[in-house]
Amino acid sequence: MPFFAALLAASTVLWSGCGKSNETPTAAAPPAETSAPAAAAPASAEPKSSLRSFTMGFAQVGAESAWRTAETESIKAEAEKRNVNLKFSDAQGKQENQIKAVRSFIAQGVEAIILAPVVETGWEPVLREAKQAKIPVVLVDRGIKVNDDSLYATLIASDFVAEGKLAAEWLAKKTDGKAVIVELQGTPGAAPAIDRKKGFEEGIKAYPGMKIVASQSGDFRRSGGKEVMEALVKVHPELTAVYAHNDDMALGAIQALEEADKKPGTDVIVVSIDGVKGAFEAMAAGKLNCSVECNPLLGGFAFDAAGMAIKGAPVAKNTVVPDRVFEQSQAAAELPNRKY
Amino acid sequence: MSLPARRKFIPLLATALALAALFTTASLLYPGFCSRLVVANLFADNAALGISAVGMTYVIISGGIDLSVGSVVAATSIVAATLIGRHGWHPVPVIALSLLLGLLFGLGQGLLIQRFELPAFLVTLGGMFFARGLAFAVTPESAGINHPFYDWVQALRLPLGGRAGLPATALLFLAVFVVAAAASHLTSFGRNVYALGGGADSARLMGLPVAATRVAVYGLNGFASALAGVVATFYTGSGNPAMGAGLELDAIAAVVIGGALLTGGVGFVEGTLLGVLIFGTIQSALVFDGRLNSWWLRIAIGLLLLLFILLQKWISGRAGAARAE
Numbered sequence: 189m190p191f192f193a194a195l196l197a198a199s200t201v202l203w204s205g206c207g208k209s210n211e212t213p214t215a216a217a218p219p220a221e222t223s224a225p226a227a228a229a230p231a232s233a234e235p236k237s238s239l240r241s242f243t244m245g246f247a248q249v250g251a252e253s254a255w256r257t258a259e260t261e262s263i264k265a266e267a268e269k270r271n272v273n274l275k276f277s278d279a280q281g282k283q284e285n286q287i288k289a290v291r292s293f294i295a296q297g298v299e300a301i302i303l304a305p306v307v308e309t310g311w312e313p314v315l316r317e318a319k320q321a322k323i324p325v326v327l328v329d330r331g332i333k334v335n336d337d338s339l340y341a342t343l344i345a346s347d348f349v350a351e352g353k354l355a356a357e358w359l360a361k362k363t364d365g366k367a368v369i370v371e372l373q374g375t376p377g378a379a380p381a382i383d384r385k386k387g388f389e390e391g392i393k394a395y396p397g398m399k400i401v402a403s404q405s406g407d408f409r410r411s412g413g414k415e416v417m418e419a420l421v422k423v424h425p426e427l428t429a430v431y432a433h434n435d436d437m438a439l440g441a442i443q444a445l446e447e448a449d450k451k452p453g454t455d456v457i458v459v460s461i462d463g464v465k466g467a468f469e470a471m472a473a474g475k476l477n478c479s480v481e482c483n484p485l486l487g488g489f490a491f492d493a494a495g496m497a498i499k500g501a502p503v504a505k506n507t508v509v510p511d512r513v514f515e516q517s518q519a520a521a522e523l524p525n526r527k528y
Numbered sequence: 529m530s531l532p533a534r535r536k537f538i539p540l541l542a543t544a545l546a547l548a549a550l551f552t553t554a555s556l557l558y559p560g561f562c563s564r565l566v567v568a569n570l571f572a573d574n575a576a577l578g579i580s581a582v583g584m585t586y587v588i589i590s591g592g593i594d595l596s597v598g599s600v601v602a603a604t605s606i607v608a609a610t611l612i613g614r615h616g617w618h619p620v621p622v623i624a625l626s627l628l629l630g631l632l633f634g635l636g637q638g639l640l641i642q643r644f645e646l647p648a649f650l651v652t653l654g655g656m657f658f659a660r661g662l663a664f665a666v667t668p669e670s671a672g673i674n675h676p677f678y679d680w681v682q683a684l685r686l687p688l689g690g691r692a693g694l695p696a697t698a699l700l701f702l703a704v705f706v707v708a709a710a711a712s713h714l715t716s717f718g719r720n721v722y723a724l725g726g727g728a729d730s731a732r733l734m735g736l737p738v739a740a741t742r743v744a745v746y747g748l749n750g751f752a753s754a755l756a757g758v759v760a761t762f763y764t765g766s767g768n769p770a771m772g773a774g775l776e777l778d779a780i781a782a783v784v785i786g787g788a789l790l791t792g793g794v795g796f797v798e799g800t801l802l803g804v805l806i807f808g809t810i811q812s813a814l815v816f817d818g819r820l821n822s823w824w825l826r827i828a829i830g831l832l833l834l835l836f837i838l839l840q841k842w843i844s845g846r847a848g849a850a851r852a853e
Contacts, residue, residue, distance in 0.1 A: 245815075245818070273818075274818065275819075276818050276819065277815045277822055278822040278823070279822070282770075282773065283770075283771070284576075284764075284771065284772070285811075285822070287573075287763065287764060288573045289815050291569055291572070291573060292566075292569065292815035292816060293815065295560070295563070295566050295569055295812075296558075296560055296816055297560060307669075307766075307770075308669075308670065309671060309672035309766035309768075310670060310672065310764030311765075312672075312682075313682050313762075313763065313764065314764075316682075335674060375770075376664070376769070376770070377669035377670040377768065377769075377770070382669070405668070
């Protein structure tokens with residue numbers, strides 16, 4: 189009997205309890221479910237948020253690097269500036285959590301969703317739900333693989349392949365086309381890891397003297413870069429260059445190289461991608477040679493696109509954020525301008 | 529079954545109250561939280577966790593532990609995605625094969641634990657590394673599944689009015705829950721699992737099939753993990769070798785919050801369902817809030833876990849005192 193008492197208590201609250209404890213929202217709920225979500229959400233929002241024009245959700249991957257933190261800050265700041273009520277969710281690096289967050293945003297009836305997908309596949313079911321609820325989804329910084337590209341409004345990202353190529357070309361110029369390269373890959377399966385690898389390989393194809401002797405994942409983390417480098421420097425003591433898919437792994441690798449009595453920046457040329465503040469500091473200190481910037485300040489672009497999509501205006505399917513190459517000589521001058 | 533019958537249910541009641549309190553608080557704080565859509569999402573979003581946790585309940589009642597769950601979920605999902613996506617198999621035989629492999633994997637772990645009297649913690653820790661490594665060996669990248677069968681299953685919905693509906697995976701979770709709960713009370717296997725967890729030696733003296741029961745529990749949990757992996761492929765429409773990291777720990781937490789004792793012999797499949805719903809409610813509430821850091825889920829679960837083991841300790845202490853009088 190006590191089972192049933194317990195289960196009954198729980199189910200009472202879960203089902204019928206809704207009506208009792210919350211008359212007004214329930215009464216307001218049926219129109220919210222039948223009419224367009226864009227019109228319905230402000231009606232069911234808190235009184236204080238009636239001042240705000242929109243409610244939007246942002247499903248972020250996590251806070252695994254300085255770059256991502258900068259992206260999060262950029263989007264939060266832009267929401268503040270435009271008076272958007274932003275619901276932020278950190279998925280702690282797990283796709284399951286991101287999908288749950290997006291589904292919760294849909295249940296909440298937000299006007300638009302910004303999604304920074306952790307991996308390329310596995311988004312169809314949840315994006316289909318968003319589409320059915322007529323909520324536009326703006327993808328930021330990473331692309332996804334879907335058969336039906338009407339499932340999202342637009343993708344705002346840097347061209348990762350181009351970044352890899354820029355890194356390769358810079359390294360070829362610096363080393364006269366001769367290098368024994370160790371590559372530190374990002375999270376397996378993530379679009380930037382795949383594309384930066386591809387772009388770099390394309391970039392060094394023209395130089396037979398440039399060889400990648402080892403390529404392992406450091407998971408886009410500083411600690412990952414350090415651990416992988418510690419092992420690889422023992423296996424390949426002849427290495428002359430390190431190519432890291434992001435700055436954080438390069439910074440970890442620099443530490444590992446120093447511990448192995450190598451001089452990063454002179455003995456071993458280190459090139460990475462992202463252009464975070466820490467990378468500029470390392471360049472100014474002569475330990476990192478080059479960083480290809482991947483601009484994380486996507487907030488403005490994202491809200492522009494979301495605003496257009498909410499209004500039903502046509503939005504370009506792809507917005508490429510321009511990237512630049514930074515060398516040691518520019519580092520000291522650029523350092524004060526770095527926001528992230 | 530050392531606790532007097534009525535005391536056993538106190539943790540279950542406490543869990544139900546905790547869930548009710550959490551849900552009510554979230555409903556009062558966040559407009560639109562108290563809706564059929566959110567409740568349906570609790571089951572839809574936590575189907576994989578729920579199925580794993582139901583399997584884990586049996587393992588914990590039997591006095592064991594299984595750390596391989598999340599890795600088996602990942603291995604199942606990526607093997608299934610690769611067979612369907614890259615090798616063009618039909619999903620139905622792939623799912624059957626996945627479940628069989630999960631069952632065999634679990635039986636293997638159970639045999640090692642039973643025959644060689646190895647600690648379950650270490651055997652399944654080995655299983656965890658093995659299955660995770662296997663998943664990444666198949667392919668380090670996530671693989672999409674595009675198949676009409678998947679589209680068909682994903683489109684299935686039990687409508688609950690409005691935009692709310694239960695997808696097939698949520699219904700599967702509920703079915704697993706009902707079968708597992710009924711089996712724990714009504715079958716001799718269910719009673720044997722409780723007896724085994726209460727004390728293997730006394731169960732043996734009572735003439736119960738201790739060895740077979742223990743191996744079967746791990747086999748069933750391997751099957752449940754593979755089923756959770758299959759559910760995860762429907763949830764995401766893909767397989768991913770990184771999927772389900774730490775899922776076993778979430779499952780263990782849900783089971784313990786649901787009133788089970790890690791020492792075995794005490795626990796309820798019903799309580800586990802409540803534990804899983806507590807997980808889902810906190811997670812949903814955090815997204816509805818949209819300002820709090822999502823790591824508050826871990827903080828809340830950690831605190832609840834500590835609270836519940838203290839409660840258990842207090843109850844069993846009182847039970848001991850009552851017997852001594």
